Amino acid sequence: MSRFERYLTVWVALCIVVGIGLGHALPGVFQVIGAAEIAKVNLPVAVLIWLMIVPMLVKIDFAALGEVAAHWRGIGVTLFVNWAVKPFSMALLGWLFIGWLFRPWLPADQIEGYIAGLIILAAAPCTAMVFVWSNLTRGEPHFTLSQVALNDTIMVVAFAPIVAFLLGLSAITVPWNTLVLSVVLYIVVPVIVAQVVRRRLLASGGAAALGRFLGVVQPLSLLSLLATLVLLFGFQGEQIIAQPLVIALLAVPILIQVYFNAGLAYLLNRIAGEQHCVAGPSALIGASNFFELAVAAAIALFGFESGAALATVVGVLIEVPVMLSVVKIVNASKDWYEAAPAVRRAAAAIKEPRHG
Incomplete structure (x- = not known):
């Protein structure tokens, strides 16, 4: 790890302070940048995400994607946490904290909206940003790509029914243009660009x-x-x-949700004997959110000024610093993780020579 990476949390803290300060001092500038969007997908942010993930996607050798099947335990754990645990645990946390414990300090007419926003946020698993978190944990890039693609496929059919069920709605308005554009912008196009770059580099100068x-x-x-x-x-x-108080209170259930789901995925992978390079991305995918879709869905359902929209925005704000803390925990606990009997047995089985 480079010195720059070692002090990444310091740079993150500075960027948060600078961002808040600039946003307050120059609101007009940020309004112009924020308005540069298509289907609720902000184009300047999309460009930055491209610059973040393309270097990681260049590392991926598509010929090796078939090896992902060996990590079926990690795939199973991630899908279980993303779709069977995460939305429902957030509904419980939202009711507990926003609907009960914090109710006296929140605007009464926005309580239900806040809870709805939290549920929408939890029902949309992360896509592009996961490549960044996976890379910082030295995660298996092929597993990360295949898991993100699988989540995107499931999201097309599962997002609306889960949100409708938890919000008690007969149907919800899914912002399909945001969903499709985000997947194309953040997954399909970067993968194509990265593979073109990779092939040209290997053809011209090799490894x-x-x-x-x-x-x-x-x-x-x-x-x-x-x-x-x-x-x-x-x-x-x-x-x-x-x-500040409303945002701080909304952040509490989101923080608990992130650490709970990341920890659950990490522990289940350890019990199952999955490799650490898979458990790390699995925990991170299980904890992070597809914030573009969540914000767009909240605005489409409840309006731009609603409590639901604000709750999803809080998820956006804490995504980077919180996920970086999960990365740090995953990296720091690698020796403990690999000391598990199930992980040792699986590693020994991989190293055993095959006869026959």
């Missing part, structure tokens, strides 16, 4: 050329992450200063 390219663009990826953070907090700078 050495690929290594040099990655050495150059890797810092750009982290700088783009920090720039994204400045923008996200800048967009909401005035909101944060105007309603």
Whole structure:
């Protein structure tokens, strides 16, 4: 890990402060940047996410994607946490904290909206940003790509019914244009671009050329992450200063949700004997959110000024710093994870020579 990566939490804290300060001092500038969007997908943020994930996607060798089947335990755990646990646990946490414990300090007419926003946020698993978190844990890139693709496929059919069930609605308005555009922008196009770059590098200079390219663009990826953070907090700078208590209270169930789901996925992978390079991305995918879809769905259902929209925005604001803390926990606990009997047995089985 480079010195820059080692102090990433410091840079993140500075970017949060800078973003809030700039958003408050220059609201007009951030309103213009925030308005540069198509189907609720902000184009400047999309460009930054491209710069973040393309270097990671260049590492992926599509010929090796077939090996992902060996990580079926990790796939099963991630799907279980994403779709059978996460939305329902958030509904419970939302009712407990927002609907009961924090009710006296929140606007009474927005309580139901806040809970709805939290549920919408939890029902949309993360896509593009997961590549960043996976890379920081030295995660298995093929597993990460295949799991993200699988989640996107499931989301098309499962997002609306789960949200409708938990919100007690007969049907919900799914912002299909946001969903489709986000998947195309953040997954399909970057994968194609990355594979074209990879093939040209390997054809012109082999593995050495690929290594040099990655050495150059890797810092750009982290700088783009920090720039994204400045923008996200800048967009909401005035909101944060105007309603600090509401935002802090909404952040509590989201924080608990992130750590609970990440910890659950991590422990289940350890019990199942999955490799650490899969357990890390599995925990991160299980905990993070597809915030573009969540914000768009909340606005479509409840309006731009609703409590539901604000709750999803709070999820956006804490996504990066919280996920970086999960990355740190995953990395710091690697020795403990690999000391599990099930993990040791699985590792020994992989190393055993095959006869016959």
